[in-house]
Amino acid sequence: MSFLSISGVTKRFGGVVANRDVSFEVAPGELVGVIGPNGAGKSTLFEIITGFYRPDEGEVRLEGTRLTGLSPDRVCRLGVARTFQKLRPFPAMTVLENVMVGALTRTRDVRHAREHAREILERVGLGDKAHAHGRTLSTGQRKRLELARALATRPRLLLLDEVTGGVDQGSIPGLVRLVRELHRDGLTVLVIEHNMRVITAVAQRIVALYLGEVIADGPPDVVARERRVVEAYLGQAYAQ
């Protein structure tokens, strides 16, 4: 049985079709990249998986459990965590407290949550920033904070929306390494990424979306050479 299954998902906003009959599956322990130009429907798909949007048709299942129709907090408690494209740390809280909010989803004990949050901060390399405020962090550090918060909910499936987007070149390798480590430790990861070099280096498989539809699904080197993908990214002139 597949771990995550997305079947026939369609989402319309008025006359715009953001996702059209999107179907693919993710095996346990897989690291799958989702690519596509702006407006391809990548983020909409994430919102649908995590329960923020309800699809007009189709459904999402995690190990057979239907996620579609559940509220985002329920989806999280079933083991799906996400990061946001637009970073949103809780501004009035310290880095540690930010992560504690995630940890408190899995424990009733504030002290446990604090310890767990500390461990996770160490793991993502923010151990020395525990008492800083979210707004004082650099973009790269904020990405790590988002990641830490999501990890604190002890997910089985992690959805990453643009891990390296807006981050300075120097911080990218560290973030990529971190995602690789999480994957190696057994986490199933679905990642949206604009940076083709990053995604082909990290993902075992790539799903390409264009105008809401899946136009390619396969190993990175194959998808990257796929005619329709090149067309979608660069226009028809380059596809020859």
Place this chain on the structure above:
Amino acid sequence: MARGVPAAVFFGLAALGPLVVRDAFLLDGLILILLWGATASAWNVAGGYAGQVSLGHAAFFGLGAYSAALLGTRWSLSPWIGLLVGVLLSTVAGLIIGYLSNRLRGPYFVLATIAFSQVLLIVASRWRGFTAGSEGIPVPFRPGFWTLGIADKRGWVYLVLALGVLLYLVQQYLERSRRGYQLAAVREDEDAALSLGVAARRLKVVAIAASAALTAVCGALWAQYVGFVDPFYVFSVDLSVRFALAAIIGGLGTALGPFLGSVLITTLETYLRAQFGGVGAGLIGIYLIIYGCALVLVVRFVPQGLVGWLGDRLRRHGLAGTAP
């Protein structure tokens, strides 16, 4: 300086008050400071901690006051029973308002809360047969603790002090507990909180209902203390604004803030009433102007409230630690 020290000092001084002061006017001021501080704290649970700013909390205060007064006059029931009934009614009303908070955001939610308190005002002032209408109802004085007929002002000081400490502890819980962290997350960014598994909607509704229930407790005790319930006072927007103002001036989402705000606002109002109360209609509304100015000054110069400002001061003078 440890976390609870400023609060211990504040409540300790209040407890010493009746031992030192005999003057009825001053004791009355102390009682009102504690009572309004407790009410502002109850408001703070929704407005400060949950970030759901209401300008209709007089509705819950009035429900508490009327429940205690009506059950006492119509059926000679103990005000404690009236208090419980007021709490139940306010909890139900709070659940409804809480449900609205998930539909309406920002100004629309504020307007809905105002409308709600105005509806209750109309009901209370028009339903002559039951509430005695716009004349208001006197609350019978029957001596004894069970009937809350406490003649000695010192007794009242300790009663409202207990109420104040209770409200302070409730707020402390909201700062340190699991629910408190989750509520803060909802206040800061609801979507992010949801994505981390926080049941945001339910949590907001519970916070607003709890805030409503606590406000009703304050209303019921106030009715017994003052001895008269006037619909145009207990359901007024003025009163709602005062709860919010005390909390904002003292420090939104801080446990001691509403009490410090109440010290300022209650003394100011008592002073102004003594100064201008009898002079004629022209100056009676002056407190509104002064409230307005106070709010502007606080928001402009100490947006974190008196608690934040005092905390900074103490730290600067080498007393390490965090604000209460």
